[in-house]
Amino acid sequence: MFTIMVRSPQVFVAALFPLGAAAAVLAQAPVQVNVSSMGFNIPGDAANEPSIAVDPTNPRRMAIGWRQFDSISSSIREAGWGWSEDAGRTWHFPGVLERGVFRSDPLLGSLADGTFLYCSMRQDFYCQMYRSENGGQSWGPSVPSYGGDKSWMAIDRTKGPSRDHTYLHWSTEENPYPGTPFVRSTDGGLTFDAPVSMPDPMRWGTLAVGAEGALFIAGVRSLPLDSDTFLFTRSDNARDASQAVSFTQPRVLAMGGGMPWATGPNPSGLLAQVWVDVDRSDGPYSGRIYVLSGVDPAPVGAVNDPLDVHLIWSDSGGTTWSPYTRVNPDPMGANSWNWHGTMSVAPNGRIEVVWLSTHESGSMNVARLYSTSSTDGGSTFAAPVAQTPAFNSTAGWPQQQKMGDYFHMVSDLTGADLAFCTTVNGEQDVYYLRIGPRPQR
Ligand SMILES: [Ca+2]
Ligand SMILES: [Ca+2]
Ligand SMILES: [Ca+2]
Ligand SMILES: [Ca+2]
Numbered sequence: 001m002f003t004i005m006v007r008s009p010q011v012f013v014a015a016l017f018p019l020g021a022a023a024a025v026l027a028q029a030p031v032q033v034n035v036s037s038m039g040f041n042i043p044g045d046a047a048n049e050p051s052i053a054v055d056p057t058n059p060r061r062m063a064i065g066w067r068q069f070d071s072i073s074s075s076i077r078e079a080g081w082g083w084s085e086d087a088g089r090t091w092h093f094p095g096v097l098e099r100g101v102f103r104s105d106p107l108l109g110s111l112a113d114g115t116f117l118y119c120s121m122r123q124d125f126y127c128q129m130y131r132s133e134n135g136g137q138s139w140g141p142s143v144p145s146y147g148g149d150k151s152w153m154a155i156d157r158t159k160g161p162s163r164d165h166t167y168l169h170w171s172t173e174e175n176p177y178p179g180t181p182f183v184r185s186t187d188g189g190l191t192f193d194a195p196v197s198m199p200d201p202m203r204w205g206t207l208a209v210g211a212e213g214a215l216f217i218a219g220v221r222s223l224p225l226d227s228d229t230f231l232f233t234r235s236d237n238a239r240d241a242s243q244a245v246s247f248t249q250p251r252v253l254a255m256g257g258g259m260p261w262a263t264g265p266n267p268s269g270l271l272a273q274v275w276v277d278v279d280r281s282d283g284p285y286s287g288r289i290y291v292l293s294g295v296d297p298a299p300v301g302a303v304n305d306p307l308d309v310h311l312i313w314s315d316s317g318g319t320t321w322s323p324y325t326r327v328n329p330d331p332m333g334a335n336s337w338n339w340h341g342t343m344s345v346a347p348n349g350r351i352e353v354v355w356l357s358t359h360e361s362g363s364m365n366v367a368r369l370y371s372t373s374s375t376d377g378g379s380t381f382a383a384p385v386a387q388t389p390a391f392n393s394t395a396g397w398p399q400q401q402k403m404g405d406y407f408h409m410v411s412d413l414t415g416a417d418l419a420f421c422t423t424v425n426g427e428q429d430v431y432y433l434r435i436g437p438r439p440q441r
Contacts, residue, residue, distance in 0.1 A: 063136025
């Protein structure tokens with residue numbers, strides 16, 4: 001009885017959903033993660049930019065890290081984290097990695113055996129890697145992991161010798177390692193090789209590892225910064241621990257527009273990351289590489305839409321790419337911002353995408369979270385499902401005008417685990433959402 005009482009954030013959100021068909025589709029309501037020890041919302045704090053780790057040996061165990069602002073009157077942020085052992089139904093927020101230390105850009109992931117990694121960046125742009133052997137309930141001492149502002153992380157989960165290789169990639173600017181924006185760990189984040197350079201380096205992107213251990217990176221051009229130019233590169237020897245990592249010359253991707261940033265509903269942040277993922281199944285789209293981003297589409301007649309979510313793919317390992325698919329189906333409009341688009345590809349090849357959309361409100365600052373999926377290799381997407389009520393994304397801003405730079409999602413055979421930020425309770429807080437049925441385990 002008591003445990004039901006303390007889930008007030010979840011009940012609150014569920015009560016806000018409209019009755020009817022849309023509500024019936026909702027398998028679960030979002031569950032707040034940055035909660036008090038009693039499970040209640042903590043008034044007056046802010047939390048954003050979440051990243052999630054899911055234990056592949058027991059997907060009921062998850063951890064989410066985020067930027068924790070104890071007061072919205074401050075820009076001081078710490079490395080918050082929460083954990084769940086009941087498939088995300090309840091979350092525990094024990095605290096921050098290092099009390100009183102400014103930390104940002106959290107990146108979480110899981111090794112094959114369920115050891116969780118948490119990469120955290122300090123104010124001086126050096127990153128540290130923490131490990132947890134107990135599903136994120138506590139974290140061991142950190143090791144230096146190079147890194148820099150706006151890193152991303154991928155972990156090799158193949159069964160081959162590169163299993164648990166951990167890769168980090170970051171921007172070329174304002175960082176301790178500007179000329180060498182990539183590093184590898186071949187022992188699951190315990191130690192790191194020296195960072196290496198990349199041709200035509202990129203930023204604000206992500207990394208993914210294919211079924212055979214090939215490494216893919218997509219982003220926008222970083223040197224000099226050109227957010228209208230999307231790039232893709234791959235490494236075919238990152239999997240070989242005996243070789244220094246090298247990359248192909250990046251290819252320019254035609255995404256149907258450039259990437260706006262620090263504008264619109266997120267004036268101090270990104271409106272999208274460049275997401276790359278790959279079909280690791282042996283199904284009809286095996287090996288297909290996907291890149292998804294928010295782009296500013298060209299005007300259509302008198303309508304100049306500021307931001308849509310576009311997807312392209314490659315069946316040639318990244319050499320040639322498809323025309324883009326517009327993932328969000330809402331009408332183009334001057335205030336139709338489709339932002340924080342986030343993608344993950346399931347082990348069976350299904351693609352999940354979520355984004356925030358302002359198209360119903362007509363207001364740049366009032367959005368809902370939508371989700372959709374594709375089972376035909378990205379050619380078509382299901383009708384989007386609204387996963388939250390409308391919320392004002394400017395509510396509860398800390399002294400930094402953004403709702404973080406990203407969300408993070410991990411797909412499995414039946415759905416996806418999403419860590420995201422919303423203000424449905426009137427504050428900026430981090431939530432977990434299960435999309436689709438939970439895996440049977
Ligand atoms: Ca709060
Ligand atoms: Ca950030
Ligand atoms: Ca436009
Ligand atoms: Ca749009």
